[in-house]
Amino acid sequence: MDIKDLKVFHTIAKEESIAKASRILYMTPQGISKIVKNLEAEMGCRLFTRNKSGMQLTESGRRFLEYADKDIEDYYQVKKDILHIEQRQRKVVDLLSAYGIIRMVTPDCIAEFCKKYPDIEFHYREYPDLQAERLFAENEGNVAFSIGEFDEELYHVVPLETFPIKLLVNEQDPLSEQVSVTIEDLKNRPLYIESSQFAIYHLIMKKCEEAGFQPDIAFQTSGFSLCHKMVKENKGISVTVDFVFDDMKEQGLRLIPFSDDVYEWKACMITRKEEAENEAVQCFLQFIQEWIGKIKSGEIIR
Template identity: 25%
Template sequence: MDLLSLRYFQTVARLENMTKAAEMLHVSQPAISKLIGNLEKELKIKLFDRTGKYIRLNEYGKRFLAKVDLALQTLEDGKTELLDMAERPTGTVVIFIQVGSYLLPDMITLFRQLYPEAQFKLLQHESHPINPVFDLSISSSPFRIPGTESIPVLTEEIMLAVPSDHRLANRESIHLSELSEDSFISLKPGKQLRETTDSLCRAAGFTPRIIYECDEPSMVRSLVRSGLGVSFIPAVTWGGSQGSSVVLISIEEPVSTRTIEISWYTNRYMTNVAHKFRAFIQDYFKQSERIKK
């Protein structure tokens, strides 16, 4: 059992298709079939159920794949660690973005001014697998991914954004219950901010009447600017000022804040460049909070 066999098995197991696996690996299909057959002979057990030309990973194969994934990832981490020890970091940071996407381009630009060789791979919340693989995740508490450790980097105020001609636009602060009859513009269910703001409304004694649901913060802001409703706006991670046609009001009751965290897997090696970027994020948010104050 060699590394090549394990890598080929991993590809076939994920695709469950010999032809596609052969194309991806740039080898012939008979060679792939022979290699998988030899692996099954060595293990003395079938890893796939075969029906005609179709294959499906069976329970034995699923168990073996989990171990192969772990073994190959451990070897890759070991290679990366040796490169770091030799002061030749790979330079790629995989970030799982759940909040703060508005600020991330600025963070990356400033970081690359310090470390021009740094590269980034960004994973969006909507398209992530059940167990996403990343170096760092930016999220809001109390969200947790099993096997990770987190540190808070920012507590930001969640403000109410209203059109400039709204009846409360001249107020510096309000009780959220005063908006119980208003039309709200919100992110779609499943977003961390949506869960937080729905909870705030429940604490204020009402269910928000949501007339528009959006995928992106930019669309939420645009709809408020158009005078179509009110919305919740995180003071730092959504970019502060929304333009002259929108007024931001503090919510006095209930207390409306959220905590932004950085998370990482405790059982995976973290590269030098990922360590540096984690420290950079912490400092970046400290500076953002000072500027806001």
């Protein structure tokens, strides 16, 4: 048996169906059935029984699943560990970034880094911030940009920039006349917001819950752009941050700060403690910090 056979077995056990497993694994049912027969022959037992509910594990099958799950987990962990060793030796930066942060840091930053360090292999993947954090926690990548607070016992955390989250309204909206707003001003208003894969969604939902109401979410999206578009059409309100608002350059919109509590979009750069010896990662950390410093001083215009 090999790791592929164990993954097939695990999928059948989870789905309780060869047909469902075949669709998930993009294999024929006949090919999956053959793998099951080979596993049963090798182990000298029945791993599954068939009944009206589908494929059910036998007692031996349940025991085998425990070992299969551990072997699969160990296999992928070893692959990730070896990948990190190879990345360190080959001088690789593998960046996972939350949507929006490259807009803040600017794509020019990445281009300039690659130009300055042509010997460093650079990879970049972009996700909703909570997904980026989950993948990084699962040992994907060796640097991450994301939003929020992070466990400094696990990670080396470098704050990049923090922006107040503000209410975005159309200039024709009555709220545009106000100097500031509170979370209560969201009540019974169509709200366009980033989805539950983003920290900003959970912050706003928590504030509304604490105020005793559920917001009227008109639509959840994967980025700020659609939110700005819908507010420009005066179909509702949204929340955003200054640098995105400035970057969009949309006319007829207004940002209003919240006055009832702290609402922050805090961008951080995180690495694992064990990546301290990775020369490429250290070069990238230093370069990003210097770049952000130049933005703050006005030497680089975002």
